[in-house]
Amino acid sequence: MAITYAQAGVSIAAGDAFVHRIKKDVRSTFTSRVLRDIGAFGSFFDARFPGYRSPVLVSSVDGVGTKLLVARMAKKYDTVGQDLVNHCVNDILVCGAVPLYFLDYYATGRLDVRAAADVIGGFAKACRENGCALVGGETAEMPGMYADEDFDLAGMIVGVVDKPKIVDGRRIRKGDVLIGLPSTGLHTNGYSLARAVLLKQYSVDERIPDLGMTLGKALLAVHRSYLGAVKPLLGKPALRGMSHITGGGIIGNTMRVVPKRLSLKIDWKAWKRPALYGLIQRLGDVPEEDMRKTFNLGIGLILIVAKGDADRVMRSLQKRGEKPLVMGEVAASSPGVRARG
Numbered sequence: 001m002a003i004t005y006a007q008a009g010v011s012i013a014a015g016d017a018f019v020h021r022i023k024k025d026v027r028s029t030f031t032s033r034v035l036r037d038i039g040a041f042g043s044f045f046d047a048r049f050p051g052y053r054s055p056v057l058v059s060s061v062d063g064v065g066t067k068l069l070v071a072r073m074a075k076k077y078d079t080v081g082q083d084l085v086n087h088c089v090n091d092i093l094v095c096g097a098v099p100l101y102f103l104d105y106y107a108t109g110r111l112d113v114r115a116a117a118d119v120i121g122g123f124a125k126a127c128r129e130n131g132c133a134l135v136g137g138e139t140a141e142m143p144g145m146y147a148d149e150d151f152d153l154a155g156m157i158v159g160v161v162d163k164p165k166i167v168d169g170r171r172i173r174k175g176d177v178l179i180g181l182p183s184t185g186l187h188t189n190g191y192s193l194a195r196a197v198l199l200k201q202y203s204v205d206e207r208i209p210d211l212g213m214t215l216g217k218a219l220l221a222v223h224r225s226y227l228g229a230v231k232p233l234l235g236k237p238a239l240r241g242m243s244h245i246t247g248g249g250i251i252g253n254t255m256r257v258v259p260k261r262l263s264l265k266i267d268w269k270a271w272k273r274p275a276l277y278g279l280i281q282r283l284g285d286v287p288e289e290d291m292r293k294t295f296n297l298g299i300g301l302i303l304i305v306a307k308g309d310a311d312r313v314m315r316s317l318q319k320r321g322e323k324p325l326v327m328g329e330v331a332a333s334s335p336g337v338r339a340r341g
Contacts (some may be wrong), residue, residue, distance in 0.1 A: 009143030014111045025124035029134040043135035054163035058097035062192035066191040074216035076202045079123025086225040090159035096167035097159035099132035105154040169241035169257030177310040179329040183300030185221035189247045190294045197284035218231035226301045244295040258295035263333040270327040
């Protein structure tokens with residue numbers, strides 16, 4: 001008996017309909033440096049960098065993790081695409097780079113054109129907001145690998161920084177100040193623990209008095225981009241290091257850029273944790289150490305600046321609508337100690 005590709009679970013017609021549906025969104029992100037339209041085998045981007053003495057390309061790849069399961073439960077797909085773009089933007093931003101272009105990978109058991117289009121619409125929205133072109137992507141329909149409603153995302157970003165302006169932490173010194181910028185929620189990390197605790201007690205459409213919103217809305221809050229706030233500081237001597245607070249928490253991520261002879265002194269009482277973290281810790285009886293290692297705890301990005309520049313940097317951030325806070329300092333490292341509370 002003959003069997004077709006469609007009968008095997010892969011619909012080329014659905015794929016064609018999907019590409020047609022997302023063309024407008026994708027094209028809306030194009031800059032003058034994108035040289036080919038959607039549909040080519042490869043993407044073409046003008047690699048001239050006027051104004052850069054020694055341009056260095058900075059790239060990163062990431063995913064959204066089990067936050068996708070919450071999106072599927074809530075049947076809301078427009079935010080996870082934004083999450084992925086903004087996460088990738090922040091990863092290269094802390095190196096001093098600004099984004100140029102983004103590519104995505106969307107894998108699923110059965111292509112739901114509407115849901116997939118919502119995801120890509122989220123990519124496009126965040127790319128426009130970050131001045132980043134969505135130059136290409138891959139949609140893979142893989143029955144047998146994924147259940148029908150399952151899907152996964154990966155995003156790849158490329159940005160540029162002038163070599164003398166790379167931010168890598170080498171200039172960090174004892175006494176430097178840690179300035180934290182608030183997160184908009186869990187961002188894209190810690191969802192396995194959050195789901196294990198919260199979904200035993202609540203449904204995603206249930207309103208939680210402590211949160212003032214439904215659980216789904218709280219968990220699907222978009223992972224914000226810090227590009228607009230931080231871009232004016234890039235290349236300035238005051239900015240000695242930055243960390244994007246993802247898996248590993250505040251200490252784990254910030255120590256990635258701190259020289260070995262130094263440690264961190266965090267004032268954990270310098271800010272009030274958003275209610276979502278307290279709810280997770282209370283309901284799950286989660287140890288404080290696990291909370292600090294798993295979640296951003298309300299701080300999404302940290303800038304490390306010289307003490308004498310801290311006030312000026314704080315004012316710069318405040319002018320852009322930020323609510324920065326001093327949350328600690330760089331300290332000398334004792335033998336065997338690289339960070340402390």
